[in-house]
Amino acid sequence: MNLKINAWIAIATAVLTTLAFGVSITTLPLSGPFCSAGCFQSPYLDVGSRWPTDYFWMPLAALVPLSLVLLTGSVHEAVGVEQRHWTRLALTFAAMGATVILIAYFVQLSVIHPALLAGEHDGIAMLTQFNPHGTFIALEELGYLLLTGALTLAALAPYGPGAAGHLVRWAFGVALPLSLTTLIAMITVYGANREYRFEVAVISIFWICLLIGSIALAFWFNGRRVSGK
16 A cells, blocks of 8 residues: 555544544533433433434544554555564454444444334333443443554554654553553442443543554654655
């Protein structure tokens, strides 16, 4: 793959991550531990009033894992054939994580609102994003853990001695260890009642690490293109 195209994929990833982060923090959940007023309660049959306001962030956020798949693929193609073991694993984890996230978001967009309109309430409480310990939260936690795993595996690729490569290794390398440490801490403190606290934490860790790392990768790809390596 052309290194110039790779650099643009890295830039696009940084832009998408910034936009998704910005839109998501303006749509705070109206349920669970971070909600202070107007909170929805189980069985969440009145959440239809939040359509589509509380769902705008999902299509944009869904593009971020897809961009990571392209980004890890770009790194995989950029390194030498004999050095692709870690990038191959990173690409696999990115694809698995993106699949889980896309399933979670597609179900929210295609099932919840139509089911409520049709008066089909069975299962809504466990599926809706407003349930702080429902299926949606569990899928996001799993998906973003896989994505942070993809980042940390990508950090093991040979980026050389330059500053951009060092920044990529640092930003991507801390993603999974930090996420797992946070998960263990939250299980220790909250037990089964952690609700969506870890989900918020792991998404934030992933987006911040991806944003920093993708910007650094844009410089790394451009440096390789200029040097002709």
